[in-house]
Amino acid sequence: MSEHILVDRRGDVLVMSLNRPDRLNAAPPAMFVELREALADLAGARAVLIRGEGRGFCSGADVALGALSADDPGEATFAALTTGYNPTLEAIASLAVPVVTAVRGPAAGIGCSLALSGDFCIASDTAYFLQAFVNIGLVPDGGATWMLPRLIGRARAAEMMMLGERVPASKAHDWGMIHQVVHDDMLDARSLALAERLAAGPTVALGLMRRAVHRAMETDYAAALLAEAEAQRAARGTADAREGGQAFLQKRAPGFTGA
Numbered sequence: 001m002s003e004h005i006l007v008d009r010r011g012d013v014l015v016m017s018l019n020r021p022d023r024l025n026a027a028p029p030a031m032f033v034e035l036r037e038a039l040a041d042l043a044g045a046r047a048v049l050i051r052g053e054g055r056g057f058c059s060g061a062d063v064a065l066g067a068l069s070a071d072d073p074g075e076a077t078f079a080a081l082t083t084g085y086n087p088t089l090e091a092i093a094s095l096a097v098p099v100v101t102a103v104r105g106p107a108a109g110i111g112c113s114l115a116l117s118g119d120f121c122i123a124s125d126t127a128y129f130l131q132a133f134v135n136i137g138l139v140p141d142g143g144a145t146w147m148l149p150r151l152i153g154r155a156r157a158a159e160m161m162m163l164g165e166r167v168p169a170s171k172a173h174d175w176g177m178i179h180q181v182v183h184d185d186m187l188d189a190r191s192l193a194l195a196e197r198l199a200a201g202p203t204v205a206l207g208l209m210r211r212a213v214h215r216a217m218e219t220d221y222a223a224a225l226l227a228e229a230e231a232q233r234a235a236r237g238t239a240d241a242r243e244g245g246q247a248f249l250q251k252r253a254p255g256f257t258g259a
Contacts, residue, residue: 002019002034002037002038003030003034004018004019004020004027004028004030004031004034005017005018005019005031005034005035005038006019006053007038009043009045010049010192010195010196011196011199012044012045012046012047012196012199012200012258013045013046013047013048013049013192013195013196013199014038014042014043014045014047014048014049015048015049015051015192015195016035016038016039016048016049016050016051017050017051017052017053018031018050018051018052018053018057018058019053020053020062021052021053021054021055021056022054023059023062024052024054024055024056024058024059024105024106025052025053025054025056025057025058025059025111026058026059026060026061026062027058027060027061027062027085027110027111027114028061028062028084029061029080029083029084029085030084031062032084032085032087032088032089032110033084033088035050035088036087036088036091039088039091039092039095040091042095042097045097045199046097046198046199046200046201046203046258047097047098047099047100047195047196047198047199048095048097048098048099048100048195049099049100049101049102049191049192049195050099050100050101050102050114050118051101051102051188051191052102052103052104052105054105055104055105055126056104056105056106056111057101057102057103057104057105057106057107057111057114057115057127058106058107058108058110058111058114058115059105059106059108059109059111060106060108060109060110060111060112060130060132061080061085061109061110081141081142085110085113085141085142086142086143089113089114089117089142089143092114092117092118093117093214094211094214095207095210096203096204096207096211097198097199097203097206097207098119098120098195098198098199098201098206098207098210099117099118099119099120099210100118100119100120100121100122100191100194100195100198101114101115101116101117101118101120101121101122101191102122102123102124102187102188102191103115103121103122103123103124103127103129103169103178103187104123104124104126104127104184104187105124105126105127105128106127106128106130107123107127107128107129107130108129108130108131108132109130109131109132109133109140109141109142110141110142112129112130112131112142112144113141113142113143113144113147114142115129115178116129116147116148116151116177116178117143119198119210120179120180120194120198121177121178121179122178122179122180122181122182122187122190122191122194123169123172123173123178123180123181123182123187124169124181124182124183124184124186124187125169125170125181125182125183125184126169126184127168127169127172127181128166128167128168128169128172129160129166129167129169129172129177129178130160130164130165130166130167131144131148131160131161131164132164133161133164134161134162134163134164135164139161140161144161145157145161148160148161148177150217151175151176151177152175152176152177156175169181200256201256202235202238202240202241202244202254202256202258203240203256203258203259204234204235204238204240204258204259205235205238205240205241208231208234208235209231211231212224212227212228212231215227238259239257239259240254240256240257240258240259243255243256243257244256
């Protein structure tokens with residue numbers, strides 16, 4: 001049984017909610033371990049939605065339960081990242097189904113990395129994204145130094161990380177960091193609707209797409225072309241591809257099953 005998250009199945013969507021609203025979902029390493037365990041068995045789910053209970057998505061790592069009380073804070077932080085937080089972010093990146101994140105209030109530190117780990121990040125107009133490590137003499141973690149320059153460019157990544165100022169949802173959208181900004185009272189419905197739309201799509205092809213995008217960010221053009229060709233070969237053999245082709249010829253909407 002999970003202590004720090006709630007897991008709910010909405011049709012073909014697996015909804016995972018960070019559940020420490022009294023602390024704006026500040027995340028101890030155990031919360032990320034629970035997320036990883038929940039993701040290990042999708043049980044046929046065809047999309048994942050990650051959200052936060054209460055007023056915030058995630059206000060960052062819970063330092064009150066972590067490194068500050070350790071005899072060697074540096075080693076404790078390293079252990080928390082390499083055994084708790086980072087493996088979960090890697091697990092999200094390697095999932096074979098699409099991921100939507102729904103953000104209201106703060107997405108700070110490791111919470112910012114988690115919010116941006118989705119294929120689609122939808123934010124409410126109350127949301128903001130924050131890399132405040134510089135304010136306490138630390139460096140960004142959770143993959144932020146890899147992710148942010150690729151999402152928004154070097155100059156804006158430096159602004160976020162070296163100045164440590166909040167980036168409101170509207171600015172994050174203008175920068176191309178997130179998918180959409182909606183009114184706060186529409187966030188839950190809009191994010192679930194997007195996850196349901198993705199869950200109704202050609203699951204194998206969508207999983208191949210997200211993996212190809214991640215791979216392309218790390219490889220050269222020729223390698224990306226080859227990876228695309230390999231993914232297309234795999235997708236071409238699916239039942240969804242056959243259904244999609246028949247639906248196109250018959251001028252009707254396809255009925256994808258995820259196979």
